[in-house]
Structures are given as C-alpha cells and as structure tokens.
Amino acid sequence: MPEIQAAVCTAFNEKLTIETLHLRDPGPDEIEVTLDAVAICHSDIHFAEGAWGGALPAVYGHEAAGRVTGLGARVTGLEPGTRVVVTLIKSCGTCQSCSTGRPALCEATGAAPTKLTRPDGTEVAAAMHCGAFAERVVVDRSQVVALPDALPPESVALLACGVITGIGAVVNAGRLRPGEDVVVIGAGGVGLNAIQGARIAGARRIVAVDMTEEKLETAKAFGATHGVLTTEGKPWRHALRALGRGADLVAVTVGATKAYDDAPRYLGWGGRMVMVGMPETGATASYEPVIPAFMGQHFIGSKMGDVVISRDIPWMADLYAQGRLKLDELVSGRWRLDQINEAIEDTRRGGARRNVIVFDAAA
Ligand SMILES: [Zn+2]
Ligand SMILES: [Zn+2]
Numbered sequence: 001m002p003e004i005q006a007a008v009c010t011a012f013n014e015k016l017t018i019e020t021l022h023l024r025d026p027g028p029d030e031i032e033v034t035l036d037a038v039a040i041c042h043s044d045i046h047f048a049e050g051a052w053g054g055a056l057p058a059v060y061g062h063e064a065a066g067r068v069t070g071l072g073a074r075v076t077g078l079e080p081g082t083r084v085v086v087t088l089i090k091s092c093g094t095c096q097s098c099s100t101g102r103p104a105l106c107e108a109t110g111a112a113p114t115k116l117t118r119p120d121g122t123e124v125a126a127a128m129h130c131g132a133f134a135e136r137v138v139v140d141r142s143q144v145v146a147l148p149d150a151l152p153p154e155s156v157a158l159l160a161c162g163v164i165t166g167i168g169a170v171v172n173a174g175r176l177r178p179g180e181d182v183v184v185i186g187a188g189g190v191g192l193n194a195i196q197g198a199r200i201a202g203a204r205r206i207v208a209v210d211m212t213e214e215k216l217e218t219a220k221a222f223g224a225t226h227g228v229l230t231t232e233g234k235p236w237r238h239a240l241r242a243l244g245r246g247a248d249l250v251a252v253t254v255g256a257t258k259a260y261d262d263a264p265r266y267l268g269w270g271g272r273m274v275m276v277g278m279p280e281t282g283a284t285a286s287y288e289p290v291i292p293a294f295m296g297q298h299f300i301g302s303k304m305g306d307v308v309i310s311r312d313i314p315w316m317a318d319l320y321a322q323g324r325l326k327l328d329e330l331v332s333g334r335w336r337l338d339q340i341n342e343a344i345e346d347t348r349r350g351g352a353r354r355n356v357i358v359f360d361a362a363a
Contacts, residue, residue, distance in 0.1 A: 002022075002023055002136065003020050003021070003022060003023075004020070004021055004022075004023050004134050004135040004136045005018055005019075005020060005021075005134065005135050005337060006018070006019060006020075006021050006059045006116070006124075006131070006133060006134035006135070007059065007060075007061070007133040007134070007337060007340045008021070008057050008058070008059055008124060009047075009048050009056060009057060009058050009059070009060060010056060010057045011056065012048065012049060012050030012056070013048070013049055013050060015341045016048070016133065016340055016341055016344070018337065018338055018340075019118065020119065021059075021116045021117065021118060021124055021134070022116070022117045022118075022119070023115060023116060023134070023136055023137075023138060024113075024114070024115050024116075024117075024138065025070065025138070026070050026071065026072040026075075026138045027072055027112075027113070027138075028072040028073045028074040028075075029072050029074050029075065029140060029141050030072045030075070030112075030138050030139060030140055030141065031068055031070060031071055031072060031075055031078060031084075031138070031139060031141055031144060032068070032069050032070030032071075032136060032137070032138050033064070033066040033067065033068055033069065033084055033086055033136065033137050033138075033139065033144065034066050034067055034069040034135065034136050034359075035064050035065070035066035035086075035132060035134070035135060035136060035137065035359050036065055036066045036067065036153035036154075036157075036358070036359055037064065037065050037066075037153040037154040037157040037356050037357065037358050037359065038061045038063060038064040038065075038132045038133060038157060038356070038357045038359075039063040039064075039154075039157050039158055039160075039161070039162070039331075039354045039355065039356045039357075040061075040063075040340075040343055040344055040347050040354065040355045040356070040357070041062065041063050041161050041162060041189070041354075042188075042189065042255075042347070043062070043128075043161070043278070044060040044061060044062070044133070044344075045344060045347060045348055046255075046278070046280070047060050047127060047128075048060060048344070051280040051281070052280070052281055053281070054125070054127060055125040056125070057118075057122070057124045057125070058124065058125040058126075058127045058131075059116060059124060059125070059126055059127060059131035059132075059133050059134055060127045060128070060131070060132075060133055061127075061130060061131060061132030061133030061134065061357075062086075062087070062088040062127070062128040062129075062130040062132055062160065062161060063087075063132070063157055063158060063160040063161040063162065063354075064085070064086040064130065064132040064137065064157050064160060065083070065084065065085050065086065065147075065153040065154075065156050065157040065159075065160070066083075066084065066086065066136075066137075066153065066359075067080075067081055067082065067083055067084070068080050068081060068082045068084055068144075069081075069136070070138070072141070075141050077146075078141075078144070078146060082146050083146065083147050083148070083149050083151070083153070083156075084144045084145060084146050084147065085144070085145050085147055085156055085157065085159050085160050085309075085313055086130060086132060086137060086139055086143060086144055086160060087130075087143050087144070087145070087160040087161065087164075087309055087313075088128040088129050088130050088143065088160075088161065088304075089103060089104050089106075089142070089143060089304055089307065089309055090106065090129045090139075090140045090142055090143050091103035091104075091106040091108075091142045092106055092107075092108035092142075093142065094108075095107040095108050101308065102306060102308075103142070103308055103309070104303050104304040104305070104306055104307050104308075105303060105306075112126075112129070112140070115131065115137075115138050116131055116134075126138075129143060130143070133337070133340060133357070134337075135337070135359060143309075145309050145310055145313040145314065147313070147314070147317050148317070148321070150321075151317060151320070151321065152328075153358075154331055154334060154356040154358055155320070155327040155328050155330075155331060156317060156320070156327065157356060158327055158330055158331070158354055158356075159313050159316055159317060159320075159327070160313075161304070162189040162190055162193055162330070162354065163193045163316060163325075163327065163330075164304060164305045164307040164309070164312055164313065164316070165190050165193065165276060165302075165304055165305045165307075166189075166190040166191065166192065166193025166194040166195075166196075166197055166251075166253065166276070166305065167193050167194070167196065167197030167200070167305060167312075167316065168197070168302065168304065168305015168306050168307040168312065169190075169194050169197070169251050169253070169274045169276045169302045169305050169306075170182065170194050170197040170198050170201060170203075170249060170251055170274065171197050171200075171201050171305075172302075172305055172306035172307060172312075173274050173300050173301075173302035173305060173306045174249045174251065174272055174274040174300065174302070175272075176197075176198060176201045176202075176203060176248075176249055177201075177202075177248075178201065178202030178203075178204075179202065179203075179204045180203055180204060180248035180249055181203065181204055181205045181206075181207075181243050181245070181247045181248050181249070181268075182194075182198040182203045182205070182206045182207070182247060182248065182249045182250075182251070183206075183207045183209060183239055183247040183249070183250045183251070183266045184198065184206065184207070184208050184209065184219070184224070184250075184251045184253060185209045185210075185250065185251065185252045185253060185254060185259050185262070185263055185266075186209070186210060186252070186253040186254035186259065186277065187208045187209075187210040187215040187216065187218060187219040187222075187224070188210075188215075188253065188254065189330065189353060189354055190253040190276060190277070191208070191210070191219070191251075191253035191254070192218065192219065192222045192326075192330065192353075193222075193330075194251045194253050194276070195208060195219055195222045195223050195224050196222045196223050196325060196326060198223065198249075198251075199222070199223030200319065200324065200325070203249075205225045205226060205242075205243060206223055206224045206225050206226070207224065207225070207226040207227070207228055207239045207242060207243065207247070207266075208220070208224035208226070208227050208228070209227075209228045209229075209230060209235055209239065209266075210227075210229070210230065211229065211230050211231060212229075213227075213229070216228075216229065221326075221329070222326060222329075226239070226242045226243075228242070235262070236262060236265040236266045239266050240266070245268050246266065246267050246268020246269065246271055247266050247267055247268055247271055248268060248270070248271055248272070249271065249272050249273075249274065250263050250264075250266045250267055250271065250272070250273045250274070251273075251274045251276060252273065252274070252275050252276060252277050253276050253277050254277040255277040255278050255279045255280070256277070256279070257279050257283045257284065257285050259277065260275070260277075260279070260285035261285050261286060261287070263275075264287045264288075264291060264292065264297070264299075267292075267295070267297050268295075269295050269296060269297075270295070270296045270297065270298075271295070271297050271298075272297070272298040272299075272300055273297070273298070273299045273300065274300050274302050275299065275300065275301045275302060276302050276305075329353075330353050330354050331353065331354055331356055332346075332353035332354060332355060333346060333355040333356070334355075334356055334358045335355060335356070335357050335358070336357065336358070336360075337357050337359065339357075340357060343355040343357065
C-alpha cells in the first residue's frame with residue numbers, strides 16, 4: 001500500500017494541508033495513475049468553501065493527467081506507462097443513462113470502498129471519485145481515457161473537466177448547428193471553452209458577455225466575434241443589437257444567480273438556454289414562464305457537457321494536436337503541490353484560466 005503526499009481539506013474555508021496518506025491498491029475494475037499534472041477547477045474551490053457540503057477530511061482535485069502504474073485484475077485495454085486523462089465521470093455502463101448514451105448522468109451512485117487513510121487509520125474522502133490533489137490516484141476504469149504520449153500533461157489535464165464541460169455544453173447539450181448565433185455568459189475557464197466549442201461547431205456569431213474588457217479580449221482570441229460588458233446595464237440589449245435578433249443558443253457558464261436571471265432575455269424564437277454554471281445549493285433564479293411557452297424556448301441543464309469521454313476526449317485531443325483547439329493558452333500558472341494554497345488563492349482572485357499543479361517526475 002503506497003504512501004502518497006496529498007493536499008487535505010480538514011475544515012471548510014481553511015487552507016489545505018499537505019499530509020502523507022495511504023492509498024489502497026486498485027480493485028478489480030480500477031486503475032492506479034501516478035499523476036503528472038492536476039488543474040485547479042472552481043468546483044474544487046466551491047467544495048473547499050463548503051458550498052456543496054460533503055464529507056471531511058477530503059482530498060479534492062479532479063482534472064488530472066498521468067501515467068498508469070497499477071491495473072486491476074479485470075481491466076483490459078491499458079498498459080502500465082500509458083498516458084491517461086483522469087476525469088470525475090464514473091459510469092457503470094448498464095444503468096438507464098449509460099445504456100442510452102449519457103454516461104455523465106450515470107445513475108449508479110454507490111460509493112467505492114475507502115481509498116485514502118491517514119497513518120492513524122482515519123478515512124479521508126477521495127472527493128468526486130478522484131482525490132487528485134495528490135501524487136497518485138486510484139479510479140474506476142470508466143473514468144480514464146488513454147492519450148498519445150507526446151501531448152503535454154498540464155495541457156491535456158484540462159480536457160478532464162473545464163474543456164469538455166464548455167465544448168460539450170454547446171455541442172452535446174446545446175446541439176449547436178452551423179450558422180446559429182450564440183451568446184456565452186462568462187468568459188472564464190468554462191466560458192472560453194464554450195466559445196471555442198461554438199467556433200469549432202460553426203457558429204455564425206459568438207457574443208461573449210463578461211465584466212471586464214480584458215476578459216472580452218481573451219474571449220475574442222478564443223473565437224468570440226462580439227463582446228458585451230455586464231457593467232453596461234441591461235447587457236442583453238447590446239447583444240440583441242449586435243445580432244439583430246435573439247440568440248439561438250445562450251450558454252450560462254458562471255454560477256451567479258444574476259446571470260441566470262438575465263440569460264433568457266438573450267434568447268430568440270425557439271432559442272435554447274444551456275445551464276452549465278452551478279450556483280450554491282439553495283440559490284434560486286426567476287423568469288417569466290409565459291415567454292418560453294410563447295416563444296418555444298428550451299431550458300437545458302448540462303452536466304459535464306453531457307460528455308462521452310471515450311468519444312469526446314480523443315476528438316478534442318486531436319483538435320489540440322492539429323492546432324484547432326487552444327489548451328496551452330488556458331494554462332496561466334504552474335505550481336508545486338506544496339504551493340497549492342497560493343495557486344488556489346490566485347484562481348480565487350478571478351483568473352479566467354487554469355492554475356496547474358505539476359508533479360516532478362524525478363522527485
Ligand atoms: Zn471541474
Ligand atoms: Zn450508469
């Protein structure tokens with residue numbers, strides 16, 4: 001049973017502490033991955049702040065890349081040393097959602113046996129089926145996708161969450177067709193990927209909505225054709241003026257309830273609102289039901305971009321290798337595991353892009 005260094009949350013809103021933990025061996029359908037990189041996602045921060053509850057102590061981190069170092073007895077199709085992306089999407093393959101092609105909505109919620117323990121035997125939760133703020137993880141086979149060796153781990157790690165969530169929101173959940181007009185509310189880590197997803201899928205015009213000129217400039221580098229500042233007051237009016245009509249698709253990529261209050265106002269006839277950003281539990285938004293009823297609009301929740309990781313991650317990795325998908329540009333900082341609190345603080349200050357913990361292979 002190997003010992004690993006991990007960043008542990010012992011109380012909400014406190015700094016993470018680096019501890020030595022025991023990681024159990026993989027079960028028959030699990031694999032062990034020694035990590036090269038793990039990105040810090042806003043969901044990790046929301047969990048660490050207690051916004052969504054959950055057991056403590058816990059190890060967060062769910063956007064990771066590494067190499068296979070252990071294989072369960074029933075695992076096929078992977079070799080030790082294979083470069084893999086590790087996601088939080090665990091799927092059973094047989095429930096109604098999995099059987100109908102939506103593994104991100106897997107209905108089998110059973111928890112895996114404890115993976116992490118302190119030297120005194122205390123259980124530590126590996127949150128989101130991952131616990132990837134750690135040198136190594138043990139995850140279910142379904143959570144992992146193999147990728148070519150040559151791709152840099154700190155870039156492909158982003159494919160595990162932010163990229164699939166943003167691109168999948170417009171392509172899978174939103175079913176964007178070429179020629180449609182798109183509004184993306186929020187040009188952060190998920191929003192920039194919704195924007196480049198819309199560009200890749202052939203959107204006619206892409207309006208980015210955010211609070212600063214700087215974020216709108218970044219959005220344009222990722223494919224936005226127009227930018228609207230929320231500080232302008234009734235920002236939907238500016239978007240409708242720019243498009244000359246309501247949008248076919250509005251993706252809400254931030255968790256602010258104000259964004260959810262405003263989002264339907266950007267929609268045109270038959271438009272779809274894709275709901276991606278996750279406000280804290282209990283938060284509510286309001287809208288006028290008569291409008292979607294009269295205008296034939298759709299409100300669509302999108303979990304993890306409705307992704308099928310074995311289909312979508314190799315697709316996106318190829319686009320990246322061909323220069324058609326931006327990943328390197330999303331990495332804003334590289335940090336060591338013992339700097340994780342500084343990296344989290346930097347992300348919390350509103351950095352649109354990803355801070356990545358990089359593990360030194362030689363260490
Ligand atoms: Zn995430
Ligand atoms: Zn399932």
